[in-house]
Amino acid sequence: MKTALLTHADCLAHVTPTGHPERVARLEHILHALEPLALERVTAPLAADDDLLRLHPVSYVDQIRSRSPAEGYAQIDGDTFMSPGSLEAAYRAAGAALRAVDLVLTGEAGNAFCAIRPPGHHAERDLAMGFCFFGNAALAAKHALDHHGLSRVAVVDFDVHHGNGTQELLRDERRALVISSHQMPLWPGSGRRDETGFFDTLVNIPLNAGGGGAEMRDAYEQLAFPRLRDFKPELIIISAGFDAHQDDPLAGLNWATADFAWLTREICLLAAELCEGRIVSTLEGGYDLNALAASTKAHVEELIKAAQ
Template sequence: MTTALLTHADCLNHVTPDGHPERVARLEHLLHALEPLNLKRVTAPMAAEDDILRIHPESYLRDLRDTVPVSGFAQIDGDTFLSPGSLDAAFRGAGAVVRAVDLVLGGEVGNAFCATRPPGHHAEESTAMGFCLFGNAALGAKHALDHHGLSRVAVVDFDVHHGNGTQDLLWDERRALFISSHQMPLWPGSGRADETGAHDNVLNMPLAPMTGGSEMSAAWEGQAMPRLRAFKPELIIISAGFDAHLDDPLANLEWLEEDFAWLTAQLCAVAAEVCDGRIVSTLEGGYDLNALAASGKAHVEELMKAAQ
């Protein structure tokens, strides 16, 4: 078996204003780092509108379409912008996750990584925010549950910012377990340990600023991995943000590339135990270009080892 890499040039056409941290160069640097790797390269399709409507209402999609500018930028909130190519990029990101779920559950690949942008884990049911338009990880979970008929899917998120959108979209979904580690305090302000979902299906593990790999590993080994093993998901979806890195400009955790590699290997080991190694990972944050490229490559290399 092999690891699939799903991406599309449309994701480079989501342009943000000069100086914005979520910029085209993020994906360019990551793809350059992944270029030497022996991956099954798959063109990310456009998501179907019905896919998006699994998690977002029709009115939300209509409002986004009405907001996309003919030129320049449209500002949705303080830090979320649309350019003429943004919505196509977002449809590619959502389509990548849907296709990756199909590939993994169909046994065509062992696992998959979606290198797309804009990211997704802050997009709530009817609100685009935090650079995000569509809730890609939650969509992947819903697609696996509703289209493929799975009974249990886990979404794990190690981005430095809490995945408030994924939590919102899966809060009432008893078939999904959402696990997140994230810096607290930090934007968006959600992700307290007492936020546990409508069906005790959310596990939040806040991490204090200036903490590093040892605190992270203690939380994931002590809390997350036992919950994953007990839940026995049939698929694990990873929201792979690399902004917990020491060099990232938007936060204050102190992870290194080897910490992302360690965590990925641990998740792969649990997946091997409970769901035949079936993992779909999708890119979220990471705003220092070199740290993103190195950490993303370390993440994908661990996926490749697990898929062999």
């Protein structure tokens, strides 16, 4: 089977102010890097409101719709903006993650990568923040559990910033294991080891600035992979942020491109052992354009190898 690539031109129509790190060029560079790869290319659908309402209240969805500007920008919080194309982009981003789950769980794809923006792992139940509007990865997990009837889903988030939104959206869901590695201290300030959730299903792995790939590899081998084996997920969802790269301007974990390839390969091996290789990966952060493109390509190349 092939790796599915889900994306849509609408995700390029989410425009942010000049100088904003979460910009159109991010997705352009990724799509250019992935162009030569053998992927099953799938058009990302719009998420339905009912899909969003699994985790976000109707008042919040209505609020986001009402803030969509006819021109210019609407500032939703300190660093989160909407342009006239942002609302459809956000619906496409969530829709891509949901459709990817469908493809993987029905056996139409071996695994999937969602090349989308805006990202999602900072969006809380009724709060847009950190460039995010809807909790794409968390919504994908709930879709797998509630629509497809899975019993256990794991989310692995290796973005350099803690996935506070995914944690908040899934903290009372005993069927979801959420593992997040992230630099600490760093915005948004959450993600301490003692944040374990109502059912001990949150695994936070704070990493030190400058620790590099060696610290990350040891942390995953000692803390993350054993929890995945114990939990035995039927699907693994990856929040794939590439801002831990040594060239990224927003943080300082100093990972190399090879570290993202190693981590992806190890997750794929675990998925083969635990859940028939079923992985859905969705783009989160990464703000140096060349590092983002190279790391995403390395990530997707490992998904392709695993799907064969």
